[in-house]
Amino acid sequence: xxxxxxxxxxxxxxxxxxxxxxxxxxxxxxxxxxxxxxxxxxxxxxxxxxxxxxxxxxxxxxxxxxxxxxxxxxxxxxxxxxxxxxxxxxxxxxxxxxxxxxxxxxxxxxxx
Amino acid sequence: xxxxxxxxxxxxxxxxxxxxxxxxxxxxxxxxxxxxxxxxxxxxxxxxxxxxxxxxxxxxxxxxxxxxxxxxxxxxxxxxxxxxxxxxxxxxxxxxxxxxxxxxxxxxxxxxxxxx
Numbered sequence: 001x002x003x004x005x006x007x008x009x010x011x012x013x014x015x016x017x018x019x020x021x022x023x024x025x026x027x028x029x030x031x032x033x034x035x036x037x038x039x040x041x042x043x044x045x046x047x048x049x050x051x052x053x054x055x056x057x058x059x060x061x062x063x064x065x066x067x068x069x070x071x072x073x074x075x076x077x078x079x080x081x082x083x084x085x086x087x088x089x090x091x092x093x094x095x096x097x098x099x100x101x102x103x104x105x106x107x108x109x110x111x112x
Numbered sequence: 113x114x115x116x117x118x119x120x121x122x123x124x125x126x127x128x129x130x131x132x133x134x135x136x137x138x139x140x141x142x143x144x145x146x147x148x149x150x151x152x153x154x155x156x157x158x159x160x161x162x163x164x165x166x167x168x169x170x171x172x173x174x175x176x177x178x179x180x181x182x183x184x185x186x187x188x189x190x191x192x193x194x195x196x197x198x199x200x201x202x203x204x205x206x207x208x209x210x211x212x213x214x215x216x217x218x219x220x221x222x223x224x225x226x227x228x
Contacts, residue, residue, distance in 0.1 A: 031216070033215075033216060035219075041222060044219070045217075092215045092217075096213040097215070098215075099161060099207075099217075100156075100217055102156045
């Protein structure tokens, strides 16, 4: 089945530093999604990528969809304490309102 | 827009009892909703697809008689954990797309189930 390989598994960074995490797959995805999950909460959509090569920003977050549609990265600039959480990449199993397959997540800790 | 709610946010029950979890799309209609389960420090795993007006489809290894899903309206899906046991303790999360053919899913805040 489709799998998303996410790295790193965890990161400890100083407040103000930039962060980069990525996700790869052996399968092609038509859409690539990045979510953040706070403890005890459901995932919240950060960025959705629809086109190969697309580079999209959302505030301090920037994500790019790989040309081959098999990879993506998420960057966070000038991290702040509230960036703490688990970041998941996800992609739909197929097109059109289908469930998502998730990476295993990157746990981000920010040291003030 | 695209808000999904869940109720209750947390529930504690005794072993052998049944628990119902509601998932609602607040500002859009959803013919399809999805139920996921998340164990501590793990990712989300799909349990089933809830289809309005028809039977749910379950992932391999998920017992349909134990996890009853009802999607009676375009804004409400319910998951009932029947005869709950401690191993059913988990974080249950639902999601929905805000339009037909949508690839992007919006998630509810989750329900923490603890079975004693």
